[in-house]
Amino acid sequence: xxxxxxxxxxxxxxxxxxxxxxxxxxxxxxxxxxxxxxxxxxxxxxxxxxxxxxxxxxxxxxxxxxxxxxxxxxxxxxxxxxxxxxxxxx
Numbered sequence: 001x002x003x004x005x006x007x008x009x010x011x012x013x014x015x016x017x018x019x020x021x022x023x024x025x026x027x028x029x030x031x032x033x034x035x036x037x038x039x040x041x042x043x044x045x046x047x048x049x050x051x052x053x054x055x056x057x058x059x060x061x062x063x064x065x066x067x068x069x070x071x072x073x074x075x076x077x078x079x080x081x082x083x084x085x086x087x088x089x090x
Contacts, residue, residue, distance in 0.1 A: 001013060002025060004018040004020065004021060004023055004025055005023070006018065006021050006023040007020050007021040007023070009021070011025050
């Protein structure tokens with residue numbers, strides 16, 4: 001595999017002209033298969049990371065109480081505190 005010097009596209013080593021831009025390809029840089037593998041790996045890892053972030057956000061939101069639930073809980077606790085103060089003997 002090679003990279004076209006003019007457009008930067010990857011072309012086969014046996015091609016004489018770049019199929020993307022038509023430039024003569026015999027002087028293109030040769031790239032190893034490991035660089036191609038690394039590029040593919042990066043494009044595989046990025047969506048996995050984004051999916052993990054999305055799922056963790058959804059899980060966090062589903063388990064954390066909403067503002068209405070927090071407000072209702074505060075009201076109940078406040079009411080219980082008032083009742084407990086009134087019910088305790090002096």
